[in-house]
Every structure is written in C-alpha cells, then in structure tokens.
Amino acid sequence: MSRFTARFPSTFEDKDDSGDENKTVFADESIPVFPCYNLYPRSSKLSVSGNSARLKSISLNDNNDIEEDTLPIRRIGARKRDNPFKKYQVPDEIVDVIFSNLRKRDLLSAMQVCQQFYAVGHLSRNWTTTDVMERPITELTLITLMKRKIRVLRLAGAKPDPISRVNVRMFAACMLGTSRIEFLDLSRANLTVRQLLILLKPCRKLQCLSVEGNVLDDQVASCISDNKNLRELDISMTRGISINGARMIFQKCNNLEQLNASWCGLSEPILRVVIDNITDKLRKLNLSGSIRENGLNDELVDAFSAKADNITDLDLSDNGQLGDAVVATIMARFPKLTHLSLNRCYAMDPNIIVHLNIKPSLIYLNVHGCITDNNMKLFLQMCDRLKCNTQLFNFTAKPTSNNAPFIWGHNMLEY
Amino acid sequence: MSVEPEVPIVQVEEVRENPVLYKIISSDNHVFTISEHAVKLSKTLWDLITNLGLTAENALDNPIPVENVNGKNMETIVQFCERHKYDEEEPEYTNYIREFVLPEWDRQLLSIDNEELFQLILATNYLDIQKLMDYCCRVIGDMAKDKTPEELRIIYGIPTDAEDDALERSASDSPGPSG
Structure with a gap:
C-alpha cells in the first residue's frame, strides 16, 4: 500500500x-x-x-x-534576441574588457547572469580594491572573497554571521591557499576565530593590517606572523594575546614601522617581549592602556628608548605606573620625537612634565587629564613653545583617520 | 571661381596628411582606401603591411584582403581610424578601471544594433585596435548600468541555466532515436 x-x-x-x-x-x-x-x-x-x-x-x-x-521573464511582444555572446563566441578576454567598464554593483548583477560571466567576473581585476564595510557576511562570503584577486580589502565594521559554516573541505582548501591581499582592515568586525583564520591564514604579503577589536589568540597570531613585510600593525582593543603569541608576531615581523598595541591587555612580560623585539625601523608607537599594576613601567620605557631612535610619534597614555623618570628618559632620548601623548598618566608630576617644553624636536604634547583646570592656564604659559592638547585621538597604524574614504592611502570610493 | 576657396583647405590637409594610401578588401569584396596614419591604429594590418613590404609606390596596386571582416564593419572601422589617426598616444592604464570619457562622435558612430556591435567587437579584436575596443566595450558596459540580472538577461538575450538546459534537452531529443 x-x-x-x-x-x-x-x-x-x-x-x-x-x-x-x-x-x-x-x-x-x-x-x-x-x-x-x-x-x-x-x-x-x-x-x-x-x-x-x-x-x-x-x-x-x-x-x-x-x-x-504571465511567463515570469519574457513579455508579450518582447523581441526575442539570440545570445550574442554565444552566437559569436565572444572570448573571455573581451568579456573582461567589457566588465572593466562596470562598477562593482553592476558587475555583481552581471555575474549572476550566466556561468561564463561569473567565471570572468570572479577573476576580474575589478576586485583589486574591495570594500565590504558594514555589510553582513558569512564564512562563504569570506572564502569567495579570498579567491578573488584582491589587494586592498576593507571589512571594517562588517556584521559577520557567527553560526553559518562552510563545509570542512572548503575550509581546508582555504587554509592551504594563498592570497595576494596587502592591505587588510578588519577593525571592529568582531569575527570568530574561524573566520579570522579563513582571512589571515592565506595571507603572506600583508603590508598593513588592522585587527582592532577582534580575538587575537595564538592561532591568529601565528597567521599574522607569516607576513614578514608587515609595516603597520594595529592590534588595539584585541583580546586574548599571550606571551607566546606576542613572541611569534614580534620576532618574525621585523619591519614594523607603526605599531598600535593600545588597550589589548598587555601585561609586563608581554610588553617585555614586544620591546625586546622592536627595531629602529619603528616610527610610531602606541602602548596606551596596558594592564594596571602589572603593565608599562619606567624600566621598560628606559629599555625601549635605547632601541628606537627613529620614533616620531609616541603614545603612553593611561599607564598609571609611569612616573617622573619617564619624562627624564623622554627628555634624554628619542631625538626625532615630535608627537607625544601622556594622557591620564596620573603618577606624573605636572611640574616635571613642564620640562618637556625645552625638548627641541617636540611639537605636539597631549596631557589630557593630567593638569587640573585651575592650573591649565599656568601650564599653557609655561609650555608656550608646544601645541598642547590639540589631538584627541591617536591614529597610529589606523587605516583611516577622520572617516576619510581612504585606508592606508587607497581610495575606497567608486567613481 | 568655386575651386579657389577649396584649394587652401586641401593644402592644409596635404601638409598634415601623409599621401601614402592603402587599399583593403573586405570579405564581401568591398574596397576601402585608408591612409597610413589611420592604418597604424590597427596592429594587425600594420604588421601585415610592414611584413609584405608595401611602400608608397606599390601600395595601391596591392590591396590587402581581410577575410574575417565584412564591408559594413570595415566601413565603421575605417571611419573610426581616419577620425582618430592624429590622436595622441594614450598613457598605459595603471589602474584597471578605464577612466576615459566616450566622445560624442564615437557614441554616435557606435549607436548601432547589438548584433552589429558584437560583430564589430570581434572584427576589432581581430584587427587589434585598442581604442575602438575600449570604446565598444564601454558602450556595451553602459547598457548594463543599474540593471538587475533578469534585465541583463533580456538585454543581452541570455537564457537562464534552467532555460538553457531545457533548450539543450529539446535539441538533443528532437532528432529522435530513428534519426
């Protein structure tokens, strides 16, 4: 039955x-x-x-x-055309030239038309600069993106789907692949570790990377450490960095010019690893907000000042352990320093900070919160040579500043 | 009296124009004459001319047969080449995105049927004329601006995968087991 x-x-x-x-x-x-x-x-x-x-x-x-x-697509009286691409066997190179005239959104709809278009559009160099800022993404999106010829990728503020997963085989294939991404902005994307691995594992040629606000465990750190040409690294607001992870990153990435390690829970041992591996190529450094009571101290700053002569921009804000000795170190060392931020370093005596006025290279000094309102006028009089408290934010190794449509100098706008 | 005002114009042209002319025969036996500067835009034709050793004396006696291009397309191409023969060399595109503006004259020239445009593109591809290629592809690309995939399928006459499969199935079924 x-x-x-x-x-x-x-x-x-x-x-x-x-x-x-x-x-x-x-x-x-x-x-x-x-x-x-x-x-x-x-x-x-x-x-x-x-x-x-x-x-x-x-x-x-x-x-x-x-x-x-009521056939869904063809209308009554619509002139039926032959597919010219098929009729004349238009080669892929010509389709590629045609696609080079399209904006990305038009290219996307063209890629949905047929398989030939998808294959050509997938390999199109139109994707060299890709902006996925603040869009919803899944693992499949990321894997597809990694297969395209992308050089500059912005995923800042993307909304990742934490649940949907690709199958094991696709994931494994992605882990074995390589990518040509050089500039990668993952700030505020809040990706899972798996998604971070999909993005970072194939990368070998990264020059600038921002993982602001993401997880930075040892797996992710080992992926980052594969990029020996890394010039600008922004690991601010990340969580989960370990001594091991820091060692992997900073021992292998010897070409760092800008480093932003603010507010990522750096303890004293980790800071020691960072400072031990710093080279004189470093120009901008942000170490603000290390762990209270077990973070950046006078001795570490002294050790670091001996190694980094070329520093121009230094941010040591929110480190309560830093005392007056640091001001003396800064006065004596760092011959090229122009920007200095010591915001909310409450252990420093304003009477000592005032001496920075006579450091010849220094131009900008930010001491938000260190001086009481009553004394501010007097402080400004004594530091007459410096521009005090002019900058609210530090943009060390940040992809963008002031919401400009550029990341590390690459225009993300489409014409 | 009426000839006199035309003379200086011709002279100005003569000064700029190289007197060397070449003859081209299209696939349907139309004959076109084209000046040396214009023919240089087509790499294929110019290679052919240099390889054949055509000179100012024997150029008009030895027409060049072009088998793959018909008269209509050749006419468009000759018009285009004559128009752009004195254009400056364009700088190499460093960026993949082509940032040029399509001139009005060329837009008029290329406002033709889809079918003809594709024939023209294939002819251009064969003759290797970079500039005309860019312009044709721009025209086709402009058609796709702000369109959904379904609209694009209608514009270019491309069937969906399902329709395509159905067509192929019916084509393979139609001869029947006996045929």
Whole structure:
C-alpha cells in the first residue's frame, strides 16, 4: 500500500480524503497568487479524477492560457534576441574588457547572469580594491572573497554571521591557499576565530593590517606572523594575546614601522617581549592602556628608548605606573620625537612634565587629564613653545583617520 | 571661381596628411582606401603591411584582403581610424578601471544594433585596435548600468541555466532515436 501511495499521491488523496476540501483546495486558490506553473498539471486527465467538486469546476484549458500570458521573464511582444555572446563566441578576454567598464554593483548583477560571466567576473581585476564595510557576511562570503584577486580589502565594521559554516573541505582548501591581499582592515568586525583564520591564514604579503577589536589568540597570531613585510600593525582593543603569541608576531615581523598595541591587555612580560623585539625601523608607537599594576613601567620605557631612535610619534597614555623618570628618559632620548601623548598618566608630576617644553624636536604634547583646570592656564604659559592638547585621538597604524574614504592611502570610493 | 576657396583647405590637409594610401578588401569584396596614419591604429594590418613590404609606390596596386571582416564593419572601422589617426598616444592604464570619457562622435558612430556591435567587437579584436575596443566595450558596459540580472538577461538575450538546459534537452531529443 505504501509503495502504491508513493507513486500516485493524487489517487491516494482523492480516495482517503474525499470529503476533505482543504487538501485539494490548493489548485484553484493558490494559482492566482503564486503562479507555480511547473507544479501545475498540464493534462486534464491527471488530477480531476476524484470526488472534489471544486477541482472539477476548474477549466484547465483556461489556466494554460494564463501560463502563456504571465511567463515570469519574457513579455508579450518582447523581441526575442539570440545570445550574442554565444552566437559569436565572444572570448573571455573581451568579456573582461567589457566588465572593466562596470562598477562593482553592476558587475555583481552581471555575474549572476550566466556561468561564463561569473567565471570572468570572479577573476576580474575589478576586485583589486574591495570594500565590504558594514555589510553582513558569512564564512562563504569570506572564502569567495579570498579567491578573488584582491589587494586592498576593507571589512571594517562588517556584521559577520557567527553560526553559518562552510563545509570542512572548503575550509581546508582555504587554509592551504594563498592570497595576494596587502592591505587588510578588519577593525571592529568582531569575527570568530574561524573566520579570522579563513582571512589571515592565506595571507603572506600583508603590508598593513588592522585587527582592532577582534580575538587575537595564538592561532591568529601565528597567521599574522607569516607576513614578514608587515609595516603597520594595529592590534588595539584585541583580546586574548599571550606571551607566546606576542613572541611569534614580534620576532618574525621585523619591519614594523607603526605599531598600535593600545588597550589589548598587555601585561609586563608581554610588553617585555614586544620591546625586546622592536627595531629602529619603528616610527610610531602606541602602548596606551596596558594592564594596571602589572603593565608599562619606567624600566621598560628606559629599555625601549635605547632601541628606537627613529620614533616620531609616541603614545603612553593611561599607564598609571609611569612616573617622573619617564619624562627624564623622554627628555634624554628619542631625538626625532615630535608627537607625544601622556594622557591620564596620573603618577606624573605636572611640574616635571613642564620640562618637556625645552625638548627641541617636540611639537605636539597631549596631557589630557593630567593638569587640573585651575592650573591649565599656568601650564599653557609655561609650555608656550608646544601645541598642547590639540589631538584627541591617536591614529597610529589606523587605516583611516577622520572617516576619510581612504585606508592606508587607497581610495575606497567608486567613481 | 568655386575651386579657389577649396584649394587652401586641401593644402592644409596635404601638409598634415601623409599621401601614402592603402587599399583593403573586405570579405564581401568591398574596397576601402585608408591612409597610413589611420592604418597604424590597427596592429594587425600594420604588421601585415610592414611584413609584405608595401611602400608608397606599390601600395595601391596591392590591396590587402581581410577575410574575417565584412564591408559594413570595415566601413565603421575605417571611419573610426581616419577620425582618430592624429590622436595622441594614450598613457598605459595603471589602474584597471578605464577612466576615459566616450566622445560624442564615437557614441554616435557606435549607436548601432547589438548584433552589429558584437560583430564589430570581434572584427576589432581581430584587427587589434585598442581604442575602438575600449570604446565598444564601454558602450556595451553602459547598457548594463543599474540593471538587475533578469534585465541583463533580456538585454543581452541570455537564457537562464534552467532555460538553457531545457533548450539543450529539446535539441538533443528532437532528432529522435530513428534519426
């Protein structure tokens, strides 16, 4: 019996639910709303066999006419054209030149047209600079993106889907691949570790990277450490960095010019690893907000000042352990320093900070929160040579500043 | 009297124009004459001319047959080449995105049927005329601006995968087992 019903469901329904109108209503009521012509039987012999009076009342021939009238794509009188791409066998190179005239959003709709277009558009150099800022993304999106020829990728503020996953084979293939991304902005994207691995594992040529606000465990750190040409690294606001991870990153990435390690929970041992591996190529450094009571101290700053002569921009804000000795270190070392931030370093005596006025290279000094309002006027008088408290934010190794449509100098706007 | 005002114009042209002319025969036996500067825009034709060793003396006696291009397309191409023969060399595109503006004259020239445009592109590809290629592709690309995939399918006449499969199936079924 069960076999029989599987083969002829209509017969089965008509026999068993002869009185039940609801089961058979679908035919006449749903068609005007959802024209699913594929499901609708063409031959009148097939289903109007049973007992349903309502089914009998439908004239199937009429419905066939409707099918002719309301085909979803082709309109009445629309001139039917042959596919010129197929007719003339337009080679992929020409399609590629045609696609080079399209904006990305037009390219995306063109890629949905047919398989040839997708294949050509997928490899198009239109994707060299790709902006996925603040869009919803899944793992599949990321893997597809990694296969394209992208050099500059912005995923800042993207909204990742933490649940949907690609299958194991695609993930493994992505782990083995390589990518040509050089500039990658992941700030505020809040990706899962798996998604970070998809993005970072294939990268070998990164020059600038921002992982602001993401997880930075040892796996991610080992991916980052594969990029020996890294010039600007922004790991601010990350969580989960370990001594091991820091060692991997900073021992292998010897070409860092800008480093932003603010507010990522750096403890004293980690800071020691960072400072031990710093080279004199470093120009901008942000170490603000290390762990309270176990963070940046005077001795570490002294050790670091001996190694980094070329520093121009230094931010040591929010390190409560830093005392007056640091000011002396800064006065004596760092011959090229122009920008200095010591915001909210409450352990420093304003009377000592004032001495920075006579450091010849220094131009900008930010001491938000260190000076009381009553003393501010006096402080400004004594530091007459410096521009005090002019900058609210530090943009060391940040992709953008002031919401400009550039990341590391690459324009993200489409014309 | 009426000839006199035309003389200086011709002279100005003569000064700029190289008198060397070449003859081209299209696939349907139309003959076109084209000046040396214009023919240089087509790398294929210019290679052919240098390889054949055509000079100012014997150029008009030895027409060049071009089998792959018909008369209509060749006419468009000759018009285009004559118009752009004194254009300056364009700098190499460093950026992949082509940032040029399509001149009005060329837009008029290329406002033709889809079919003809594709024939023209293939002819241009064969003759290797970079500039005309860029312009044609720009025209086709402009058609796709702000369109959905379904609209693009209608514009270019491309069937969906499902329709394509159905067509192929019907094509393979139609001969029947006996045929």
